[in-house]
Amino acid sequence: MYDQLVEAWNKMLAKLESWLDAVIVNLPNLIIAIVVFIIALIASKYVSKLVLKLLDRSNLQRSMKKVIAKLVSIVVILLGLFLILGILNLGKALNTILAGAGVAGLAVGLALQGALANTYSGIILSYIKNLKYGDWIETNDYEGEVIDIDLRAVTIKQVDNNLVYIPNKLVVENPIKNYSTTSQSRVILECGVGYESDLRMVKKLTVDTVVNHFKAVEKKDDVLFLWKGFGDSSINYELRFWINSTSALEVAKAKSETMMLIKDVYDKNDINIPFPIRTLDFPKEFNFANNSGES
Template sequence: MEFEKAVEFLQVQGTSFVINLVAAIAIFVIGRWLAKLLHRLVTKAMKRAGTDPLVITFAGNILYALLMFAVVLAAIGQLGIQTTSLIAVIGAAGLAVGLALQGSLANFAAGVMVVLFRPYRVGDYIEGGGVAGTVEEVQIFNTELSTPDNRRVIVPNGQMLSDAITNYSSHSTRRVDLVVGVGYGDDIDTVRRVLEGVVADDARVLSDPAPNIRIGSLGDSSVNWIVRPWVNAADYWDVYWEMTEEIKRRFDREGINIPFPQRDVHVYHHGGKNETD
């Protein structure tokens, strides 16, 4: 009799556990689907509102993580586990893990700082954390960059903010800085005319601010001119390379020399022996 009652009790408990387990799995599956759906809806809403892509990605990741945490707690609660005690245990464990993962927490805090102060945005070409590239995505802990040679580099947010950040895309215009060396025997007015002609003939050069063309320094072997036109940021590298090439072409046509480093050697005769300086 006692055995039959024990079997019946186990059957009832087993059936109840199976039902609760199936319900918990259903809660997890449906909750995960709803979390993804809500994540997509919120992301689309922020995009329609014109929110910065950096904020969309960062906020979306945090929202999804919080939703999944709530879904997991609901599924565990369906199994009959006391979630209040579980939360306390998770809190204590979280404190211990937090102390062990201080670097990750620092990266998370740095990610929040990036979202708040926006030293760079998605699509900006930056140099920071020892890497230069285009910002593809800002995640909770990392910033993803795409380098000019198509490499994907993941830099911790803490490393990005601990170093100087150079944002080449923050302004719509940039100044092209060229240094051109010519021989000391070349006519200054001719060189100036040629350089001004190269700059004036390039339609991508902006008139405001005006280009600056001057003698920058007198080097050991050359007279060094600075050529500094302003262009739209998107045209920077094309203007830099093509203008350098065009200057060389026109110098060749005008007979203007681009000297290479050289040294004059003077020979003196003393008592029938040659001495050099």
């Protein structure tokens, strides 16, 4: 038993010595491989920046430029890895890696279906001209300004300054409302006045107020004023007009400003904006004094 242990120990030492000899022999190649790897990492960053500068002269969207720059950076690193395998005389290992790449790629694809779907959707979004940085959009029940589009998600900044990261797949598969597509946005305001009001006077005062305050509204015909119906406590109308803005936030501000202006004008002209009221009809024989005494 002792002799067997000694023999095994000697074989292990011999094997370690052979490995050490191989390391010493290949040490220059190993050092060169490390240097090449570091150079490849540094070169990938500089090449990515250079590609971005060159693409800035093109009409591609910013998101697409970033995608192309990242892909070029990855290609530079892969070329460096192939060069390292050649320096270390690992050609056979390279053939083995390439042979197993198909099976490994299939397994990785099945495991990363969601991530790959977001990546593919990110590339699609980068080609869409109607969705770009700075646009104010509404999608998947979220609304805000687009501040980033990468291979994973679309980042929007909401009115409250919070960031929302929406997976690219959801943005591609669901409707997108882009407020920045046109140069103007419509303000829609609903209100109501009391039944005792002069409806023609109400319409004139409301339209004049909008025309006099908003520069984008040049004439009265640009304002759409529609009576909608007789409500429980008021006669309701809808007011529509355009403003020079592509931001939903600016639309909300214009709507708020319009509400204040209309309220001031109505107060000066004794026009009532009623709140819901309830009228109680009591029988003629109903005696308030007797009922209050009983209570």
